[in-house]
Amino acid sequence: MHIGEISGYKLGQATRDAFGDALKDLAAEFPDVVTVDGDVGNSTRTEPFALANPERGFNVGIAESNMVSVAGGLAAAGKTPVVASFACFLLCNAFDQIRMSVAFPGLNVKLVGSHAGISIGEDGPSQMGIEDVALACSLPGVSVVVPADGISAKAATRAMLEHSGPLYLRCGRPKVAELYGSGIDFEIGKSIKLRDGDDVTIIANGLMVAAALDAAHMLEKEGVSAQVIDMHTVKPLDEEAIVAAAKKTQRIVVAEEHLAHGGLGSAVAMVVARSGPGRMAFVSVGDTYAESGDADGLLEKYGLTPAAIVQAVRSVR
Amino acid sequence: MSELKEKARILRQHICRMTTEAGSGHPSSSLSAVEVVTALFFGGFMKYKADEPNWPDRDRFILSKGHAVPVLYAAMAEAGYFGVDELLTLRKLGSPLEGHPNMKRLAGIEASTGSLGQGLSLGVGQALGCRLDGRPSHIYVMTGDGEMGEGQVWEALASADKYKLANLTLIVDQNRYQQTGAAKDVLDMGDFAKKIEAFGWHVQTINGNDMDEVVQALKTAQGVTDRSTAIVSKTQKGFGILPVLEEAGDVNFHGKPLPPAMLEQALALLAK
Ligand SMILES: Cc1ncc(C[n+]2csc(CCOP(=O)(O)OP(=O)(O)O)c2C)c(N)n1
Ligand SMILES: [Mg+2]
Numbered sequence: 001m002h003i004g005e006i007s008g009y010k011l012g013q014a015t016r017d018a019f020g021d022a023l024k025d026l027a028a029e030f031p032d033v034v035t036v037d038g039d040v041g042n043s044t045r046t047e048p049f050a051l052a053n054p055e056r057g058f059n060v061g062i063a064e065s066n067m068v069s070v071a072g073g074l075a076a077a078g079k080t081p082v083v084a085s086f087a088c089f090l091l092c093n094a095f096d097q098i099r100m101s102v103a104f105p106g107l108n109v110k111l112v113g114s115h116a117g118i119s120i121g122e123d124g125p126s127q128m129g130i131e132d133v134a135l136a137c138s139l140p141g142v143s144v145v146v147p148a149d150g151i152s153a154k155a156a157t158r159a160m161l162e163h164s165g166p167l168y169l170r171c172g173r174p175k176v177a178e179l180y181g182s183g184i185d186f187e188i189g190k191s192i193k194l195r196d197g198d199d200v201t202i203i204a205n206g207l208m209v210a211a212a213l214d215a216a217h218m219l220e221k222e223g224v225s226a227q228v229i230d231m232h233t234v235k236p237l238d239e240e241a242i243v244a245a246a247k248k249t250q251r252i253v254v255a256e257e258h259l260a261h262g263g264l265g266s267a268v269a270m271v272v273a274r275s276g277p278g279r280m281a282f283v284s285v286g287d288t289y290a291e292s293g294d295a296d297g298l299l300e301k302y303g304l305t306p307a308a309i310v311q312a313v314r315s316v317r
Numbered sequence: 318m319s320e321l322k323e324k325a326r327i328l329r330q331h332i333c334r335m336t337t338e339a340g341s342g343h344p345s346s347s348l349s350a351v352e353v354v355t356a357l358f359f360g361g362f363m364k365y366k367a368d369e370p371n372w373p374d375r376d377r378f379i380l381s382k383g384h385a386v387p388v389l390y391a392a393m394a395e396a397g398y399f400g401v402d403e404l405l406t407l408r409k410l411g412s413p414l415e416g417h418p419n420m421k422r423l424a425g426i427e428a429s430t431g432s433l434g435q436g437l438s439l440g441v442g443q444a445l446g447c448r449l450d451g452r453p454s455h456i457y458v459m460t461g462d463g464e465m466g467e468g469q470v471w472e473a474l475a476s477a478d479k480y481k482l483a484n485l486t487l488i489v490d491q492n493r494y495q496q497t498g499a500a501k502d503v504l505d506m507g508d509f510a511k512k513i514e515a516f517g518w519h520v521q522t523i524n525g526n527d528m529d530e531v532v533q534a535l536k537t538a539q540g541v542t543d544r545s546t547a548i549v550s551k552t553q554k555g556f557g558i559l560p561v562l563e564e565a566g567d568v569n570f571h572g573k574p575l576p577p578a579m580l581e582q583a584l585a586l587l588a589k
Contacts, residue, residue: 061466061504126431293410
């Protein structure tokens with residue numbers, strides 16, 4: 001049973017695979033794009049682009065700090081570097097380089113982190129990016145995008161290349177439910193309401209959007225009408241949609257595959273605290289590192305399931 | 318010596334079995350390091366008490382290339398830190414035998430690693446701390462050759478030289494491959510020995526899959542008392558089951574377990 005199945009969604013591509021396909025497809029249309037890798041292009045999926053355009057792919061080896069500053073240099077030389085690694089190594093290992101070589105000068109560098117969240121499974125906590133959104137959001141001028149499925153990841157990849165300025169795109173390792181099979185109108189900073197409802201709003205991104213849709217299905221059986229918003233952009237945040245949701249349902253649950261602090265939950269709470277009215281609950285990895293294990297078992301253990309969202313909804317009712 | 322070689326063979330069997338059972342992991346990265354880890358744990362070089370993992374005067378082994386942790390778990394099980402049966406819980410939910418070393422969950426693990434490049438700095442810190450307390454402890458750190466691309470390793474080499482840490486030994490497991498290909502294609506670092514020597518270290522270069530050379534080099538390193546020592550250990554990724562990897566057409570075989578049929582072939586090769 002995969003997340004999204006309760007609401008009838010089939011498994012589709014992993015967001016990292018969709019990103020990789022899109023990047024390769026867009027190579028001709030965006031001739032200034034180059035990739036900068038740290039020996040993990042076959043994991044992040046920049047590899048197809050780099051193989052098809054060998055002179056535009058740079059693999060600097062296992063050296064993330066260097067990798068990010070090299071990308072900053074390429075951007076200063078007029079290129080559009082897409083610099084990719086595991087979310088944890090990119091954001092955590094090279095954070096000061098992202099700060100000084102990308103964010104502070106406002107260079108047009110596209111940061112792509114794969115293997116975000118705990119759903120990477122067996123490799124364990126050292127490989128899990130669960131602080132990445134907080135780190136990226138903390139940096140002035142950096143946009144942060146967390147697509148929920150393969151189709152939105154493809155759309156986000158195009159939007160990322162069309163966007164001017166630093167941006168962090170967060171991708172995951174496992175195959176996820178395909179939510180946008182019938183098409184998507186993707187715009188950075190503009191959330192998508194996937195389901196309407198009156199009693200509670202569930203705001204989610206990444207893998208947790210499908211879980212939110214499943215939760216809404218389960219809640220419907222209890223007579224609770226939940227609306228679900230795919231908040232694919234954490235920064236700049238779609239404040240208008242959040243204010244409208246607070247007005248309409250008062251109760252808001254935020255779900256994300258990230259630590260409790262500094263991610264989507266914190267960002268939404270800042271808006272709700274200003275605008276009111278509202279009571280909120282948060283579904284996240286919490287304030288802990290996870291462990292090795294199969295992805296489904298981990299999501300269950302660390303409370304990132306439709307049932308956990310239902311529980312959170314009950315807590316604010 | 319023949320006992321050590323026999324132990325190495327058993328470690329290799331464990332590595333192949335447990336990663337196939339886990340369905341993921343890095344057997345080839347573990348196999349290249351078997352001789353060094355075997356000699357350290359069973360050749361009398363490291364002093365430790367498996368039933369008292371936190372014995373303050375112990376020597377310490379830090380696996381900076383943490384993805385190769387099956388070799389360490391195999392050695393620890395054979396040394397008696399935990400039962401050999403537990404090896405088959407590798408990477409399973411609830412098991413302290415995580416995909417990368419986690420010192421918070423498994424006694425005897427000296428450093429939590431998995432983000433490459435940090436182990437030698439941790440080793441510098443442990444060497445400084447143990448020396449400050451007047452302990453006889455020696456710190457051994459193993460890095461990968463791809464891992465040497467991390468700038469932090471070179472920062473650590475410089476600090477070890479500054480403090481003349483004679484209680485610190487670095488072993489570079491130069492198995493000639495990293496994740497996306499041959500190390501010479503991804504990032505050719507040239508001659509590690511010359512570079513590390515330039516940082517003020519005592520350096521030896523050996524065939525790290527030859528037990529006699531490994532034992533001799535560790536002995537020589539023990540005799541150096543005025544500076545840190547490094548062993549550039551030239552190895553082959555997947556050593557011990559190379560014919561099986563060659564047949565599969567991938568001698569790097571990075572980050573994947575042997576499928577069951579290949580495991581049978583590998584175990585047959587490792588049977589004697
Ligand atoms: C900081 C960091 N970047 C990237 C990775 C992903 N990664 C895991 S193993 C590996 C290749 C390691 O190559 P090497 O050091 O030569 O070790 P080998 O597997 O060959 O023994 C990479 C890039 C990581 N674990 N940590
Ligand atoms: Mg290597």
